[in-house]
Amino acid sequence: MGISELQEALRRFAAERDWEQFHTPKNLATSLSIEAAEVLEHFQWLTDEQSRNLRPEVREQVGHEIADVFLYLLQLADQLQIDPLKAAEEKLALNAAKYPVEKAKGSSKKYTEL
Amino acid sequence: MGISELQEALRRFAAERDWEQFHTPKNLATSLSIEAAEVLEHFQWLTDEQSRNLRPEVREQVGHEIADVFLYLLQLADQLQIDPLKAAEEKLALNAAKYPVEKAKGSSKKYTEL
Amino acid sequence: MGISELQEALRRFAAERDWEQFHTPKNLATSLSIEAAEVLEHFQWLTDEQSRNLRPEVREQVGHEIADVFLYLLQLADQLQIDPLKAAEEKLALNAAKYPVEKAKGSSKKYTEL
């Protein structure tokens, strides 16, 4: 499935369960944040090095949590009629302007401090 | 751009700025969570009804934050070699099994309590 | 126990388990965020009205999660040698200046938009 097919499947999934009443943009944004924290939980006590070499069963669990974030992201974008791919491409262009290579190279500073 | 093209562009973006050193899976998961909270911030004091009718300038800002979440999601998935579309499709199937229509209809309970 | 006694007990708790190695400020800030999301999870699908009338067993679980947030907050503040009560009192004064009654009354706008 592509993004549109996933969004269509999610719409059907919610409609069949009569869940549209719960899926306000506010609640979906809340769920997005909760699921993102569940991704992060798997990395909580790992070193950076360990996070690059997840055990297979942890990697699989992280995959499920990433999927949950993605599914809520698609539902929120769908409700707000935002095209996630187009929004991402535009944001990447904005980021390139905020972080020009010659200034940002090797630095983790925020663009406001470069 | 599709998902693979975005991931390729993000890889180039990080490489040009020598940012791979910062982009450990742990740090990307941290960023994912921070950006998801920035999405949520726009809904913090809205009623559900207001969240369905965002002012155009708020909707645009939310679009940028959704894009940030998406860009970090794509980078994290890329580093862990997880296909986000495939992971989402599989998770949706798991959710369908966890929340059968006849049990979940009209309920916001967690599957463990259905 | 008061705040200082709790911080002392937490220091002993970590030392006995040889956990100081994991308790970097970065990791404690990560844990704070994860635990705050666990508080939020209990409210995810509730209406505002329902959130004012939690079932007793949910209220108890929320109490445990609030405690987790508090315990990480105390550990993080301890490591950074920040006095949480003093910091809170100062922030409250700053907020009073940012949100003067006559401007902020009945409004949920951010101070930058008042």
Place this chain on the structure above:
Amino acid sequence: MGISELQEALRRFAAERDWEQFHTPKNLATSLSIEAAEVLEHFQWLTDEQSRNLRPEVREQVGHEIADVFLYLLQLADQLQIDPLKAAEEKLALNAAKYPVEKAKGSSKKYTEL
């Protein structure tokens, strides 16, 4: 001020601004999570070592964010009539039972995996 005085001051602060309407437990839990992410943002790209040695101006900003988390925590606890100190002390005792020294020593595993 102690915790009760802070809670009393926060109650007055909200009442004077007619903000009780916004301060549902659900919204306060949302704010708690957003503010915790703002604490975390300061540590986003730091190494563990750097996080132990914050620059003075960063440490000050982190202090303000920690204060925001604490203020929302106190308001949420107040609304739910949960005593944060008592809840923290009880949770610490629960954690001691979950993580006995002889099993947990030097390990960052979750208690379910010890």
